Amino acid sequence: MIQISENQIITIVTPSYNQGEFIDRTLNSILSQEGSFYLDFIVMDGGSKDNSVNRIKFYSDLFENAEIIGNYLDLSFRKLSGNTSYATKCLGISYRWYSEKDNGQTHAINKGWKLAKGSIIAWLNSDDIYMPSAIQKASDALKEPGNYGLYGVGLHIDKEDKFLEFYPIESFSKERLIEYCIICQPTVFLKSEVLSKIGFLNESLGYCMDYEYWLRISKESTFIFLPEILACTRIHENTKTSQNLxxxxxxxxxxxxxxxxxxxxxxxxxxxxxxxxxxxxxxxxxxxxxxxxxxxxxxxxxxx
Incomplete structure (x- = not known):
């Protein structure tokens, strides 16, 4: 049995609430990531009333009987093998999920991050998706010391996964970040030390908690800009950011x-x-x- 170290683990938290229409695509985009890392995956569902919990549990059941590859503290990392579309392409996956009432998306992400075991952390909303190899690319770039995080290129897609436009990304500048949010949230990966240095997301915010967090981080550090397409943000009628005022x-x-x-x-x-x-x-x-x-x-x- 392999004894896994923290620096081999990447934690992804997915906050979820009534996104059954999209959540399969989100979960697949995470669980199918390929690379030389162990994935600590945590789904924080807010007590969904649609089919979300059934889909979340479906993947949990898949891993229930999968081969245990190694352990880290109280986590067991498993690997699905065989000729299946669900075959694990990274070193191993720990899959945890919770479905209970919370105080909103920001609270759910913080709850997940407090459970995180990885040396790198991120969150991916339950209607967004990662591009193939996004996690490995981010992990490789974050090995350099001195920065708390990175972001890459993001795309806007519609309900059917069709490309709409590029998110207006720019190379990192603290001054430009104040002027406009040049960072696309689902492309962001952070070193876990950011939680002790900067703190957690501001739970009083319901729309711009990501932007506020980037601004707080930028007071202490710079971000690496990785010129690779890492993730897609889905634009649809229930998207929070469509509530402009x-x-x-x-x-x-x-x-x-x-x-x-x-x-x-x-x-x-x-x-x-x-x-x-x-x-x-x-x-x-x-x-x-x-x-x-x-x-x-x-x-x-x-x-x-």
Whole structure:
């Protein structure tokens, strides 16, 4: 029996709630990852009412009788073999899942990270997917000391996995990160030491907890930018980030607290969505433009 070391383990947490339409594709994209690492995979379901739990349990049952390859502390890492689409392509997988009421996505991720055993951690939402070999590429790049994390290129896809657009990624710059979120969340991998150095996600945030975390990390360290396509974010009608006014309101307040100011970019778009919500019957684009630019000017120079 192999005794596994922490630096061989990568922990992925998937928060889940009523995403049965997509969760198989998410789980497959994680469990099919190929590479020289052990995967500590944790699904934190919030008590889904659809078929999510059945699908989560399906994979758990597959691993229940799989061969045990090695152990780390209280975890057993198993490997599915044979001529099957579920055959394990990394060194071994520990699969854990929980389904219970939580306080939302951010709380679920933190709960998972508190159980993590890996030297590298990440989270992948239950409607997003990893590209093949994403975890191995991230692991290789993070072997260099001095950085807490990395991010790569991300794609936006639709409900049927069709490509929509590239996420607007840029090489890392702390100043640009303040101006705009240049980091695509599902492409991010972090060294586990970030939890003791920076802390956990801010559970008071429901939309921009990832962006706020990147800003906190950037105060202490830089991110590696890996110019590889690592993951896809799914855009559909239930996506949180489609709630534009709520998202931008939370970002504006968060930036004031974390960096002491709000960037013009976020203030501009918050003004736009706020005015549209206040005057839904105004269709004339020129009038709307004048109103939200006036409101932006007011917020920028008189309300900070």
């Amino acid at each position: 709520n998202v931008h309101r939370e970002i504006v307040q968060m930036q004031k607290e974390v960096v002491g100011k709000t960037s013009d970019h976020w203030l501009f778009y918050y003004s736009y969505y706020f005015i549209k919500s206040q005057f839904p019957n105004i269709k004339h684009s020129l009038i709307l433009s004048l109103l939200f630019r006036f409101y932006f000017f007011y917020l920028k120079y008189f309300s900070r």
